[in-house]
Amino acid sequence: MPHDPTRLPYGLSFVKPGVASDVYTFTRGDQTPDVSYGTFFTVAASAITLTNFDGGERGKIIYIHCNTGGAITLQNSAGGLNVQGIVIADSGAVHTMTLSTTSNYIMKNGEVVEFVHNGTDWSQVGASIRYTTQI
Numbered sequence: 752m753p754h755d756p757t758r759l760p761y762g763l764s765f766v767k768p769g770v771a772s773d774v775y776t777f778t779r780g781d782q783t784p785d786v787s788y789g790t791f792f793t794v795a796a797s798a799i800t801l802t803n804f805d806g807g808e809r810g811k812i813i814y815i816h817c818n819t820g821g822a823i824t825l826q827n828s829a830g831g832l833n834v835q836g837i838v839i840a841d842s843g844a845v846h847t848m849t850l851s852t853t854s855n856y857i858m859k860n861g862e863v864v865e866f867v868h869n870g871t872d873w874s875q876v877g878a879s880i881r882y883t884t885q886i
């Protein structure tokens with residue numbers, strides 16, 4: 752059985768032409784927004800917890816842009832989002848750096864996080880870095 756060739760279903764842009772701009776802004780209360788119409792999305796709600804994204808297929812890459820000072824939480828959960836971060840902790844003379852894949856991730860205003868669909872769920876591309884004085 753022949754395989755379909757590699758394709759760019761959304762072209763080289765980050766949004767599908769002709770779709771209303773509100774499709775690319777996640778609405779308040781939708782914890783599993785639809786990302787099937789493009790690859791670039793904005794979160795403008797004052798506070799929301801995202802648990803998954805609908806409309807994914809293996810290899811799809813999406814960018815989530817935080818456009819609010821409110822708490823946008825990416826919930827790390829099996830079957831949903833796989834978020835990871837490098838935590839740098841400082842307590843006087845003790846400095847540690849750890850890769851954390853077990854906690855939720857709070858997005859900051861202006862930040863963009865990238866995910867790729869692995870066929871089952873969404874994995875964060877790269878790791879975000881956070882600094883803390885708590886050890």
